[in-house]
Amino acid sequence: MNLSGFDFDESAKKIIGTLDNNGRIPHAIVIESKDKSKALAAAKFLSMYAVCISENRPCGVCAQCHKAEQAVHADIKYAYPEKKSKTYSIDQMRDIAKDAYICPNEANAKIYIFEEADNRLSVIAQNSFLKLLEEPPQNVYFILLCENAKRLLDTILSRCTVITLKSSTSFDETAVQNAKNIVNGILSSREYDLLLASNSLCDKEKADETLAAVKLILRDGMAVLSGADAVFDAALGKSLAARFTNGKLIEMIELTENAKIKITENININLLTTWLCGEYRRISWQR
Numbered sequence: 001m002n003l004s005g006f007d008f009d010e011s012a013k014k015i016i017g018t019l020d021n022n023g024r025i026p027h028a029i030v031i032e033s034k035d036k037s038k039a040l041a042a043a044k045f046l047s048m049y050a051v052c053i054s055e056n057r058p059c060g061v062c063a064q065c066h067k068a069e070q071a072v073h074a075d076i077k078y079a080y081p082e083k084k085s086k087t088y089s090i091d092q093m094r095d096i097a098k099d100a101y102i103c104p105n106e107a108n109a110k111i112y113i114f115e116e117a118d119n120r121l122s123v124i125a126q127n128s129f130l131k132l133l134e135e136p137p138q139n140v141y142f143i144l145l146c147e148n149a150k151r152l153l154d155t156i157l158s159r160c161t162v163i164t165l166k167s168s169t170s171f172d173e174t175a176v177q178n179a180k181n182i183v184n185g186i187l188s189s190r191e192y193d194l195l196l197a198s199n200s201l202c203d204k205e206k207a208d209e210t211l212a213a214v215k216l217i218l219r220d221g222m223a224v225l226s227g228a229d230a231v232f233d234a235a236l237g238k239s240l241a242a243r244f245t246n247g248k249l250i251e252m253i254e255l256t257e258n259a260k261i262k263i264t265e266n267i268n269i270n271l272l273t274t275w276l277c278g279e280y281r282r283i284s285w286q287r
């Protein structure tokens with residue numbers, strides 16, 4: 001699989017690379033990502049891989065690759081709900097099932113890409129899809145994009161290879177709000193504010209993302225101090241810069257990173273929160 005020259009970050013390259021099994025990709029793939037454009041780029045890449053005729057696939061320059069990249073390839077179909085509908089109809093799913101058994105037009109493969117599959121595939125539509133996924137026609141590939149794979153039926157997921165691509169820029173909204181509250185807590189003169197804000201870390205699923213966002217906000221403080229623009233939160237970046245030295249911000253970033261690691265080690269979250277708040281306070285108030 002030729003991933004060089006494609007605009008994926010290293011972790012995405014690694015994950016997409018795992019899909020290559022002796023020159024073939026799995027016939028059914030679920031790509032989960034909060035970043036829709038990233039998931040779509042991966043789906044496009046895989047469709048290029050499936051239709052490319054060069055040795056080093058996808059080459060990115062042959063006619064097949066070009067058409068795949070422009071999303072105009074006759075054998076790569078993007079499924080869209082019919083007008084005014086938010087979901088795929090059963091008729092549409094039936095048409096796709098029929099179409100999948102017709103030979104490709106010009107490539108050696110046929111690919112169906114379903115964007116927002118977790119929103120647009122109703123339970124009935126998913127059930128009608130099962131048989132096709134179980135016994136897919138030769139050289140036919142299905143790629144389902146979604147924000148949250150858990151919203152798809154287990155019976156669908158068990159028939160698919162699921163990959164998760166981390167979004168580099170987009171964070172879960174709740175996690176971002178939690179992070180802002182924590183930074184406001186650090187800035188507050190009342191100890192209670194920070195403790196209260198840190199309570200959101202009890203939501204373990206979001207804790208990792210929350211702390212990642214805290215780190216980015218703290219970095220904004222450093223950016224403002226050095227005369228650069230804040231990238232994540234301009235207002236908080238400014239407040240941090242007005243209050244703390246560069247050294248203190250670095251200390252807090254390292255502390256946050258440590259807390260992130262501790263969460264993956266399954267530490268008691270209440271203890272971790274208490275420790276983290278204490279350390280933030282210590283760093284803020286020490287001379």
Ligand SMILES: [Zn+2]
Binds near residue numbers: 053064
């Ligand atoms: Zn090519």
